[in-house]
Structure formats: structure tokens, C-alpha cells
Amino acid sequence: xxxxxxxxxxxxxxxxxxxxxxxxxxxxxxxxxxxxxxxxxxxxxxxxxxxxxxxxxxxxxxxxxxxxxxxxxxxxxxxxxxxxxxxxxxxxxxxxxxxxxxxxxxxxxxxxxxxxxxxxxxxxxxxxxxxxxxxxxxxxxxxxxxxxxxxxxxxxxxxxxxxxxxxxxxxxxxxx
Amino acid sequence: xxxxxxxxxxxxxxxxxxxxxxxxxxxxxxxxxxxxxxxxxxxxxxxxxxxxxxxxxxxxxxxxxxxxxxxxxxxxxxxxxxxxxxxxxxxxxxxxxxxxxxxxxxxxxxxxxxxxxxxxxxxxxxxxxxxxxxxxxxxxxxxxxxxxxxxxxxxxxxxxxxxxxxxxxxxxxxxxxxxxxxxxxxxxxxx
Numbered sequence: 011x012x013x014x015x016x017x018x019x020x021x022x023x024x025x026x027x028x029x030x031x032x033x034x035x036x037x038x039x040x041x042x043x044x045x046x047x048x049x050x051x052x053x054x055x056x057x058x059x060x061x062x063x064x065x066x067x068x069x070x071x072x073x074x075x076x077x078x079x080x081x082x083x084x085x086x087x088x089x090x091x092x093x094x095x096x097x098x099x100x101x102x103x104x105x106x107x108x109x110x111x112x113x114x115x116x117x118x119x120x121x122x123x124x125x126x127x128x129x130x131x132x133x134x135x136x137x138x139x140x141x142x143x144x145x146x147x148x149x150x151x152x153x154x155x156x157x158x159x160x161x162x163x164x165x166x167x168x169x170x171x172x173x174x175x176x177x178x179x180x181x182x183x184x185x186x
Numbered sequence: 187x188x189x190x191x192x193x194x195x196x197x198x199x200x201x202x203x204x205x206x207x208x209x210x211x212x213x214x215x216x217x218x219x220x221x222x223x224x225x226x227x228x229x230x231x232x233x234x235x236x237x238x239x240x241x242x243x244x245x246x247x248x249x250x251x252x253x254x255x256x257x258x259x260x261x262x263x264x265x266x267x268x269x270x271x272x273x274x275x276x277x278x279x280x281x282x283x284x285x286x287x288x289x290x291x292x293x294x295x296x297x298x299x300x301x302x303x304x305x306x307x308x309x310x311x312x313x314x315x316x317x318x319x320x321x322x323x324x325x326x327x328x329x330x331x332x333x334x335x336x337x338x339x340x341x342x343x344x345x346x347x348x349x350x351x352x353x354x355x356x357x358x359x360x361x362x363x364x365x366x367x368x369x370x371x372x373x374x375x376x377x
Contacts, residue, residue, distance in 0.1 A: 018206075028194070028198055038209060042213065046217060056230075059231060063237075070241045074241075074248050084262075084263065088259045088354065090299075098322075100327065106318055118339075120338070121339040122338050123339075124336045125335040148304045
């Protein structure tokens with residue numbers, strides 16, 4: 011049995027205005043908080059990425075320093091080896107020059123090549139041959155030259171020629 | 187005049203004012219500083235990436251130089267790493283002389299960079315060039331060997347006896363381990 015001619019109005023907990031306002035603020039807060047969350051996430055990512063860049067840079071720095079040290083070491087080794095090679099070549103030329111220096115008429119019995127000098131032992135037919143053919147070229151090479159002669163029974167002369175490049179060697183010879 | 191104002195509208199207005207104040211506070215206090223920080227970090231990261239690229243570039247160049255230096259001096263590096271073998275030396279260089287003998291000189295004051303050997307050779311007087319060839323061959327040997335003064339040549343009939351010292355260079359154990367560590371490390375940094 012009906013008591014009214016109109017259909018009853020539906021009643022809700024919230025009014026239309028309240029729903030509108032709540033919807034508006036809900037959307038606003040959603041946007042605000044999602045932006046905040048996005049920024050927080052980005053901050054975290056930046057920190058992670060920066061840390062990995064710093065680690066990578068430190069690793070590269072160490073590697074570069076190690077490589078530089080290795081390069082310096084290899085260059086040092088190469089310099090040493092080249093110095094040795096040059097010394098050997100110079101030595102070879104010096105010995106070749108020494109033997110070329112001695113004329114056929116003079117016979118060497120012993121030669122001592124020192125760092126700063128040369129000591130020759132040998133025999134010569136006479137002093138003139140020695141003076142012109144061996145002493146003259148020796149004098150042009152060495153700063154000081156000294157020769158002692160000893161008479162041999164066959165008339166030839168035995169000689170000992172000490173030649174040096176500087177005074178230090180003279181002291182060395184005297185000590186010897 | 188009386189203004190009729192429904193109560194629920196009053197509540198809604200107060201609620202809206204509160205919400206607006208909260209929104210403004212949140213934006214000013216949290217979002218804007220974080221946005222600024224985000225911009226700052228973005229620029230910083232970009233700069234760091236450029237810096238890292240520079241480092242990588244320098245690393246690549248250094249690695250290239252390192253490999254070139256190693257390749258260029260391979261013979262010297264290997265020669266210094268090779269352990270000196272007197273028997274092998276005699277076999278290899280004995281052909282230049284009639285006789286070749288060598289003995290190691292043990293000296294407490296000896297350098298860690300080389301060992302000293304006393305070498306005695308005998309060759310024919312008619313073939314002095316053998317000695318020059320020997321010195322020339324030393325420069326191509328599998329060891330770094332330097333002949334040092336004094337060198338004695340003594341004639342005995344048709345033979346020449348020579349006696350000299352030679353320094354056989356080597357990597358000292360200390361430098362060897364350092365160099366090995368150094369040469370291993372660059373590979374680690376390679377990306």
C-alpha cells in the first residue's frame with residue numbers, strides 16, 4: 011500500500027558538493043604525491059649512477075697510473091739495453107781501430123784496453139819505426155803517452171806503451 | 187538581514203581551505219626543493235658523464251701507447267726476463283772462437299740488475315774479425331749482455347787469448363714482481 015504519490019529520493023552519505031570537492035582534492039593529491047614519488051625515485055637513481063661513475067673513474071685512474079708506471083719502466087729498460095748495445099758497438103769499433111793502428115813491422119804481444127786508456131806490449135825493430143808508425147797515431151788519440159823500451163838480444167826493442175785520456179788514469183797507472 | 191548558510195557547506199568550505207593550505211605547504215616545502223635538487227643532480231650527472239668519457243678516452247690512449255711500447259720493446263723485455271744459461275751461451279757463441287769459457291763472479295756488492303761473468307776466449311791471430319762478429323752478435327742475443335773494460339789480449343804463437351768481463355742484465359726479483367703487477371692491472375680497467 012502506497013502512502014505517497016512520488017517516488018522516494020535516494021539519500022547518500024555525501025552530498026553532491028562534497029563528492030565534487032573530494033574528487034578534486036583526490037586528483038590533486040594523487041598528482042602531488044606521484045610527482046614526489048617520481049622525484050624520490052630519480053634522486054635514488056642519480057645517487058646510484060653517480061656512485062658507479064665515481065667507482066669507474068677511480069678504477070680508470072688506477073689503471074692509467076699503473077700503465078704509466080709500466081711504460082716508464084719499459085722505457086727505462088729500453089734505454090739501458092740501447093746503452094749496452096751502443097757500448098758494445100763502440101767497443102767493437104775501438105778494438106778494430108786498435109788493431110788497424112798497429113803497423114806490420116811492429117808486433118804486439120799483449121794489449122790491455124782500459125776504460126780510459128790503453129797499454130800495449132810488443133816488439134819493434136827500432137825506436138824510429140815505433141815513433142813514426144805507432145807513437146804518432148797514439149799521441150793523436152790519447153792525452154798522454156809514455157813508452158819504455160827494453161833491449162832484446164836480437165837487437166830489437168821490447169816496448170811497453172801506456173796511453174791515457176786523462177790525469178785520473180795516470181794516477182791509476184802509477185798505483186798499478 | 188539573515189543569511190541562511192547550510193551547515194554542511196560550512197564544513198566543506200573549512201575542509202577545502204585546509205586542503206588548499208596543505209597543498210600549498212606540500213608544494214613549497216617538499217616538491218619545489220626536490221625539483222631544484224633534481225635539476226642540480228641532472229646537471230651534475232651530465233658533467234660527470236662527460237668527465238668519465240674524457241677519462242675513458244685518456245685510458246684508451248694510454249693503453250694504446252702501453253701496447254705499442256710493449257710491442258716495440260718486446261725483444262728487450264723478453265731478453266731481460268730470460269734466465270742466463272752459460273751452457274747455451276757457450277754453444278751459441280763458441281763458434282766464433284777456438285775456445286770459449288766463462289765463469290760467474292760472485293760479488294757481495296754486485297748490482298741486482300746484472301750478473302758478472304769472466305770470459306776467456308782463444309782465437310786464431312789470422313781471424314781477429316771473429317771477435318768483432320762476436321760483439322756484433324751479442325747485440326742480437328736473447329740476453330742483454332754488455333762487455334766491460336778491461337779487455338786483455340795476449341798473443342801466444344798463432345793464437346790470441348782474450349779475457350774480459352761481461353755484464354748479463356736481468357730483471358731483479360723485486361722489479362719483476364712490480365712490473366708483473368703493473369702489466370696485469372691495465373686489463374682490469376679495460377671496459
